[in-house]
Amino acid sequence: MGDRVTKDALFDGFAEVAKAMANGRRAELVDVLVQGERHVEELADEISQSVANTSFHLRALAATGLVTTRRDGTRIYYRLTSDRVGELWAALRDVAAAHHSELDTLAAAYLGDRSRLEEIGRAELADRIVAGDVIVLDVRPRPEFAAGHIAGARSIPIEQLAESLKAVPRDIEIVAYCRGPYCVMADDAVRLLRRRGRAARRLEGGYPEWRRAQLPVESEAAP
Amino acid sequence: MGDRVTKDALFDGFAEVAKAMANGRRAELVDVLVQGERHVEELADEISQSVANTSFHLRALAATGLVTTRRDGTRIYYRLTSDRVGELWAALRDVAAAHHSELDTLAAAYLGDRSRLEEIGRAELADRIVAGDVIVLDVRPRPEFAAGHIAGARSIPIEQLAESLKAVPRDIEIVAYCRGPYCVMADDAVRLLRRRGRAARRLEGGYPEWRRAQLPVESEAAP
DNA sequence: CGACTATTCAAAGACTTCTTTGAATAGTCC
DNA sequence: GGACTATTCAAAGAAGTCTTTGAATAGTCG
Known part of the structure; x- marks a missing residue:
C-alpha cells in the first residue's frame, strides 16, 4: 500500500469526477x-443539443455516479444522485466566479446589465412571505416548479408571463426567481414587469440556493 | 443577452475550472x-513527474486562477489562490467517495487495511490537547509543517520517525496526522509506533480539515 | 404479441490533452 | 556584467474527447 501506481490510480479516480463536470454541455445539464429530475428529450431541448449527444453526456455523468435514472412509462428520467452533487456544482461556480479571470466577461455577456435589477435577500423574502405582502413568482419551466418550489410561490413560466400578467394582482410587490445566480429567466421577468409598471425585484440566487438555506419549500405530490 | 452562444460560452467557462482539476496529476498537486505553498521542484518530486510536466500542469491550474505564484530568490512558489479552492477539492473528493463506484476499490488498494488504525475525532483531540495528556505528531514533510500545523504539534516527517523515536516520551498517547483522509503518512506512523509498543491513533482527516474546522493552528513566522 | 418510440450505441473525423525531449528564457547573485 | 540555474516553452506523437449520423435496442402499451 502507499505506492506510486495505486496513488496515481486513486487520484485519477478523483479526477474522473472532475472530468464529468469538465464540459460546458455537461455543466448545463x-x-x-x-x-x-427531467427526461432525456427535455434535457436535450434545455441544452440545445441532439438527443444522441445529450444521452452521450448523461452517460458520462452516470459513469461516475453523479446522476441516476428511473423509468416512467416510455421515458427515462435523470436526476442528481444526491444534493452533494449540487453543492459541488455550486462550489465550482463560486471558485470560477472568484478566481477565473474571464468569468466576469462571460457572465456579463450572457446576463447583460443587471445594475437596474434590484435583488432581495433570502432572509428578507422569507419574512415578507410570512407577512403576506409579496407575490412570489416562479418563472422556471413547469416541470421544475412541479419538482419543488418556494412554499407559496406561483408558477408562471417566463414565456407565458406577458399573457398571464392580468392574473397577477396589482399594488403588491412581485419577487421573481428561477434557477440560480446565472439564470436569466427571473431577470427577464423583472424587466417585463417593470415595463408594465409593476414593482418587481429578483430573488438573490434561485431555488436551489433557497432550498440549501433550509427555507420552506413544497412540491407536487411525489409518485 | 440570454442567447445560446453566450450561454454556452459561460458554461464552457465554468467547465474550464472543472477541467483544471480533471487530471490525476493536477489533483495531486x-x-x-x-x-x-511549495516550489516547482518540490512539487515535481511530490507527484513523481518531470519538472517540465509539473510546470505544464501548474500553468494549467494558474490559467483558471486556481493557483498563484511568488518568487523567492531563484525559486518560484506556487500556492492555492484561496481557501475556496481547497474547499472545492474537498467537495470533489467527497462526491467521488460517495458516488463514484470504483473509488472504494482504488482507495483500498492505496490505503491498505485501515481496520486496525483507530481514529480520534477532531473535537476530542482538541480537548485532549488542552488537557495535555497527548502528543500530537505532524508526520508531513517539513515545508508543510512550516507553512502551518496544529497548535502544539511536533514535526517528525515520516521518513525520520523510526530514528527519532527515542526523543518521543513513553507512557503518553500519540496522535499522528498528515494531509487528509487519503494520506498514508499518518497510517504508516501509527503502524510503526504500535509495533514499537506505543499507544498511537490517527487523527480523523488531516491538517486542512482541522484548519477548516477553525481549530487552533500555528505556523512559522511568515516573510 | 407486435408496432412504436425513447434512448443508447457505434463509427468516423475534427479537435484537444498529456508526456517526453531538448532548447529557450529570465531571473539571481556573486 | 556574466555565469548559473529554476522554470517555462515548443514540437511531436500517442491517446482521449466531442459531435454528427445512422442504426440498434429495449422497453411500453394497445
Whole structure:
C-alpha cells in the first residue's frame, strides 16, 4: 500500500469526477438537474443539443455516479444522485466566479446589465412571505416548479408571463426567481414587469440556493 | 443577452475550472498545495513527474486562477489562490467517495487495511490537547509543517520517525496526522509506533480539515 | 404479441490533452 | 556584467474527447 501506481490510480479516480463536470454541455445539464429530475428529450431541448449527444453526456455523468435514472412509462428520467452533487456544482461556480479571470466577461455577456435589477435577500423574502405582502413568482419551466418550489410561490413560466400578467394582482410587490445566480429567466421577468409598471425585484440566487438555506419549500405530490 | 452562444460560452467557462482539476496529476498537486505553498521542484518530486510536466500542469491550474505564484530568490512558489479552492477539492473528493463506484476499490488498494488504525475525532483531540495528556505528531514533510500545523504539534516527517523515536516520551498517547483522509503518512506512523509498543491513533482527516474546522493552528513566522 | 418510440450505441473525423525531449528564457547573485 | 540555474516553452506523437449520423435496442402499451 502507499505506492506510486495505486496513488496515481486513486487520484485519477478523483479526477474522473472532475472530468464529468469538465464540459460546458455537461455543466448545463447539471445546472438543470439541480432543479429536479427531467427526461432525456427535455434535457436535450434545455441544452440545445441532439438527443444522441445529450444521452452521450448523461452517460458520462452516470459513469461516475453523479446522476441516476428511473423509468416512467416510455421515458427515462435523470436526476442528481444526491444534493452533494449540487453543492459541488455550486462550489465550482463560486471558485470560477472568484478566481477565473474571464468569468466576469462571460457572465456579463450572457446576463447583460443587471445594475437596474434590484435583488432581495433570502432572509428578507422569507419574512415578507410570512407577512403576506409579496407575490412570489416562479418563472422556471413547469416541470421544475412541479419538482419543488418556494412554499407559496406561483408558477408562471417566463414565456407565458406577458399573457398571464392580468392574473397577477396589482399594488403588491412581485419577487421573481428561477434557477440560480446565472439564470436569466427571473431577470427577464423583472424587466417585463417593470415595463408594465409593476414593482418587481429578483430573488438573490434561485431555488436551489433557497432550498440549501433550509427555507420552506413544497412540491407536487411525489409518485 | 440570454442567447445560446453566450450561454454556452459561460458554461464552457465554468467547465474550464472543472477541467483544471480533471487530471490525476493536477489533483495531486492541489492536494499538496492545500497544505501550503511549495516550489516547482518540490512539487515535481511530490507527484513523481518531470519538472517540465509539473510546470505544464501548474500553468494549467494558474490559467483558471486556481493557483498563484511568488518568487523567492531563484525559486518560484506556487500556492492555492484561496481557501475556496481547497474547499472545492474537498467537495470533489467527497462526491467521488460517495458516488463514484470504483473509488472504494482504488482507495483500498492505496490505503491498505485501515481496520486496525483507530481514529480520534477532531473535537476530542482538541480537548485532549488542552488537557495535555497527548502528543500530537505532524508526520508531513517539513515545508508543510512550516507553512502551518496544529497548535502544539511536533514535526517528525515520516521518513525520520523510526530514528527519532527515542526523543518521543513513553507512557503518553500519540496522535499522528498528515494531509487528509487519503494520506498514508499518518497510517504508516501509527503502524510503526504500535509495533514499537506505543499507544498511537490517527487523527480523523488531516491538517486542512482541522484548519477548516477553525481549530487552533500555528505556523512559522511568515516573510 | 407486435408496432412504436425513447434512448443508447457505434463509427468516423475534427479537435484537444498529456508526456517526453531538448532548447529557450529570465531571473539571481556573486 | 556574466555565469548559473529554476522554470517555462515548443514540437511531436500517442491517446482521449466531442459531435454528427445512422442504426440498434429495449422497453411500453394497445
